[in-house]
Amino acid sequence: xxxxxxxxxxxxxxxxxxxxxxxxxxxxxxxxxxxxxxxxxxxxxxxxxxxxxxxxxxxxxxxxxxxxxxxxxxxxxxxxxxxxxxxxxxxxxxxxxxxxxxxxxxxxxxxxxxxxxxxxxxxxxxxxx
Numbered sequence: 328x329x330x331x332x333x334x335x336x337x338x339x340x341x342x343x344x345x346x347x348x349x350x351x352x353x354x355x356x357x358x359x360x361x362x363x364x365x366x367x368x369x370x371x372x373x374x375x376x377x378x379x380x381x382x383x384x385x386x387x388x389x390x391x392x393x394x395x396x397x398x399x400x401x402x403x404x405x406x407x408x409x410x411x412x413x414x415x416x417x418x419x420x421x422x423x424x425x426x427x428x429x430x431x432x433x434x435x436x437x438x439x440x441x442x443x444x445x446x447x448x449x450x451x452x453x454x455x456x
Contacts (some may be wrong), residue, residue, distance in 0.1 A: 336382065342380075342382075342383065343380045343382050347380055350379070360409050386408050405422060
């Protein structure tokens, strides 16, 4: 939290305040209540009391979402481990991240490569792509 700029910190605090207000005023319908029902997942899990939301909670959710949306997290982890072990020169060749080694990411097959596979036929050899 200490590395966040002031605007981001204010936004996270404002969001946390809104969540706290919602939780604190959740109950059966009355004049002073802002919410009438718990979210369905709370009811399904039998949750009746919730700790106050903190700005750190939002950052954790962001990290979890980012982790889930990342398709190459395993590759990033391996890159990091190899770099920490002093194998920086090998990292780019194994897990290309720059244009210099990006050709390693693409496999180009010609008709000769298809021989002996279910995709091969005499027509494949003469077909122009």
